[in-house]
Amino acid sequence: MRESATALSLSRRFPPGRPADEEGGGRVVRDAQLRFVCPFIPLRGTYEEYLQGLGRRENLRRREKWLARQPGFSITVARTPEDAVPDLERFLALHRARWAAEGGSDGLADERHEAFHRDAAAELARAGMLRLYTLWCARRAVASVYGVVHKHRFLYYQSGYDPLWASRSVGMVLLARTVKDAFAEGCAEFDFLRGDEAYKGQWKRAERWTVRLQLFRGARGRVARSALLASKAVQGSVKAALPEVALSSARMARRLWRAPRPEGETVWGTLLRRASAALRGAAGDASPAAGN
Numbered sequence: 001m002r003e004s005a006t007a008l009s010l011s012r013r014f015p016p017g018r019p020a021d022e023e024g025g026g027r028v029v030r031d032a033q034l035r036f037v038c039p040f041i042p043l044r045g046t047y048e049e050y051l052q053g054l055g056r057r058e059n060l061r062r063r064e065k066w067l068a069r070q071p072g073f074s075i076t077v078a079r080t081p082e083d084a085v086p087d088l089e090r091f092l093a094l095h096r097a098r099w100a101a102e103g104g105s106d107g108l109a110d111e112r113h114e115a116f117h118r119d120a121a122a123e124l125a126r127a128g129m130l131r132l133y134t135l136w137c138a139r140r141a142v143a144s145v146y147g148v149v150h151k152h153r154f155l156y157y158q159s160g161y162d163p164l165w166a167s168r169s170v171g172m173v174l175l176a177r178t179v180k181d182a183f184a185e186g187c188a189e190f191d192f193l194r195g196d197e198a199y200k201g202q203w204k205r206a207e208r209w210t211v212r213l214q215l216f217r218g219a220r221g222r223v224a225r226s227a228l229l230a231s232k233a234v235q236g237s238v239k240a241a242l243p244e245v246a247l248s249s250a251r252m253a254r255r256l257w258r259a260p261r262p263e264g265e266t267v268w269g270t271l272l273r274r275a276s277a278a279l280r281g282a283a284g285d286a287s288p289a290a291g292n
Contacts, residue, residue: 003208010213029225033212039204041190047183056202060176063169072139075177078132081125087132088121091144094160108158117146124148131181135174143170145178153189154182175203 014030041050051057067073078087092114108114124130131147131154143161147154156178161171182190192200194210216225 007211007213010215014215028215028217029221031214031216031225033214035210035212036194037196038194038208038210039192039196039200040207041179041192041203041205043183043187043190047180050179050183050205053205054203056172059169060172063173064176067135067137067168067170067173070137072136074136075174076134076136077181078134079125079128079130081122084121084125084130084132085118087134087144088118088146090134090141091132091146091158091160092117094141094144094162095146095158096160097162098160100163121146131178133174133178135170135177137165137168137170143174145174147178149182149185149187152187153191154178154185154187156190156192172199175199179203 010030011032014028043050051060054060076083076087078084092108095108108117121130121132129148129150131145131149133145133147134141135143140162142165144159145156146158147156149155156175159171159175161174179190192204214225214228216222
């Protein structure tokens, strides 16, 4: 983070634009670059007070009331290793379904990532840190949020929802519940982590930035720095020349291309197979919490 002790210490030790002498290695030059915005909500006051400043407050209330009237509506929270096992599988299915039409998720790209989170969720639950939310409606899991509480901060890691329920704003309703619970739990902050997605901008009240600090030393360092700066200039020119729709298409194509697929299957075949499997997985479960 830009405000971290490490970043501040390096900034003081190696001022920008002025090479510094380093023992045994010649002169060191520092480059700094802002990288990613990290929106968050300082949890001051009460949840109801926070809602007064939310632009989508009235829409949220309508969606909550509509969902509350539906058969089997409930919201569950998995905190134990036993509850985490089935709820993580539901989360993964809903997350795949959410991203299937866009070529897959960058955050959970393949089976290795999913296997890691199966182990991680169990360990987080044993440590009392897991908050795995599921929104149920019509006897189905239709939205999920994977959250972690650490040092009085709620970390909103990933989410997913059934695309067939997107028009009912199930993701927004479940997000509101996680914020409400973070207030009730006495958390000091609700952290959306990295990313500038539009929905985060509607909920955030502050933001931080990550920063990249690079140190270049000696003649080889100067050559590497020049090459890196030239590469960034070319990338910036290409991005500036392309419309956003082309960049989005390129990102989706990249996710599809790297997705694992059976021998002989085309990229479009992978897209259709993953979308179909994700939808079946999201729709296949019923739960006692959903009204059985």
